[in-house]
Amino acid sequence: MAVVGEECPSAAWCAALLAAHGRLAAHLPQEAQEELWQESPDVSIAAAVVPPSGDLAKVPGGWRLSGRWTMASAARHAQWVLLASVENTPEGPRQRILAVPRADVRVHDTWRNAGLRGTGSHTLSVDGAFVPAHRAMTREDLLTGSADTEAARCHRVPFPLVASLLFVAPALGAARGALRAWTAITRERRTPDGLPALEDGTYQQVLARSSAEIDAAGLLLEGAAGRADRAADPAAQVPLNLRDCAVAIDLLVTAVERLYRSGGARGQDEDGDLQRFWRDVHAVAGHGSVQLAPAAAAYARQVMAVPAG
Missing domain, CATH: 1.20.140.10 (Butyryl-CoA Dehydrogenase, subunit A, domain 3)
Known part of the structure; x- marks a missing residue:
């Protein structure tokens, strides 16, 4: 990415994040991975996972998600978006990261930064999208890495x-x-x-x-x-x-x-x-x-x- 950045840091930023978001999505359950990559390995995935935002409600078969998330780089070019939100459970709040198809996400043209202008890090909103249970993971899944000893090192x-x-x-x-x-x-x-x-x-x-x-x-x-x-x-x-x-x-x-x-x-x-x-x-x-x-x-x-x- 440093080589790309010598010409266009915005392009390097988006390339780095799109690659990283594919790595994050690989922590999703197998069914979700097959859904994301069933047609091609070249799937663009944007993300807004820090800080968590929006409203997340448990419903039969998954979750109902609404809210706004800021600074999601390359979202206009993505096919999927990873969004972080907090679920209130009897044991306390738990942060989840959910994979949402781009069709369920609205991109608001808000990016007017002095630097990295070409990253298109706009604000996103979701209005009551249903996210099935298999398209979610917890924040801890990312922090610890996969426990599968057969998984590639980048996932462990x-x-x-x-x-x-x-x-x-x-x-x-x-x-x-x-x-x-x-x-x-x-x-x-x-x-x-x-x-x-x-x-x-x-x-x-x-x-x-x-x-x-x-x-x-x-x-x-x-x-x-x-x-x-x-x-x-x-x-x-x-x-x-x-x-x-x-x-x-x-x-x-x-x-x-x-x-x-x-x-x-x-x-x-x-x-x-x-x-x-x-x-x-x-x-x-x-x-x-x-x-x-x-x-x-x-x-x-x-x-x-x-x-x-």
């Missing part, structure tokens, strides 16, 4: 191990695109003395520091992906992956901010690439899954629980 690892990585990868591509755009602009710039800008120490330091930070973020994400693919105890790696993804996005924001500030008026051209990448990186950085505070708290709890030795 807990989803939080990879969730942040999916969101940060498009930002890595955007930062690389910003560096390329900044370099192209700066090659043509001259200092007040008439010298090429890249012969000036100020611009050289911007180039060196920003490129190093982007490379460092890439290494952090490679490490996180490696743990997701190969770690013997995936659940134990969740805090480390959360930490590395949160730090990576901080590095990317810092690097792109420096490039933008030193890019001059040409870098701010509304038709130029640099300002577009700058907006997109900041949009990714605002997502709840990549915030440093909760990631740091999870990592600190893990460290404190491990005896010093």
Whole structure:
């Protein structure tokens, strides 16, 4: 997704989420999986699962679902939508994720964000749709991963191990695109003395520091992906992956901010690439899954629980 993000972070964002939502849907009961993928493996699935919303009522054979959900990326292009809602049970509230056909979902044109404008992350509404019991799963099904030892690894690892990585990868591509755009602009710039800008120490330091930070973020994400693919105890790696993804996005924001500030008026051209990448990186950085505070708290709890030795 980082490679796609070098050209269009919005496309990378949608590609990452559509792939991830197929992974989520694979936790549904077998009957639902057959219903979703009976005609083709290439089924587009959008989702609005955080936070849960709407009204969910138990009815014979399943549930009745109504309500509104915000920021569902690529929903206009989806064939199915995963929606999270809370069921009130005698044991207390329980969060369920339900697969709803696109025909039962209305898309409201509400996405006017400064960054990631091309993701079409609009608001959705459902009005009394019936969802059969086999098209629902609990939130715990995603957090723990499949207990089936024969299932593919991507379905056995807990989803939080990879969730942040999916969101940060498009930002890595955007930062690389910003560096390329900044370099192209700066090659043509001259200092007040008439010298090429890249012969000036100020611009050289911007180039060196920003490129190093982007490379460092890439290494952090490679490490996180490696743990997701190969770690013997995936659940134990969740805090480390959360930490590395949160730090990576901080590095990317810092690097792109420096490039933008030193890019001059040409870098701010509304038709130029640099300002577009700058907006997109900041949009990714605002997502709840990549915030440093909760990631740091999870990592600190893990460290404190491990005896010093």
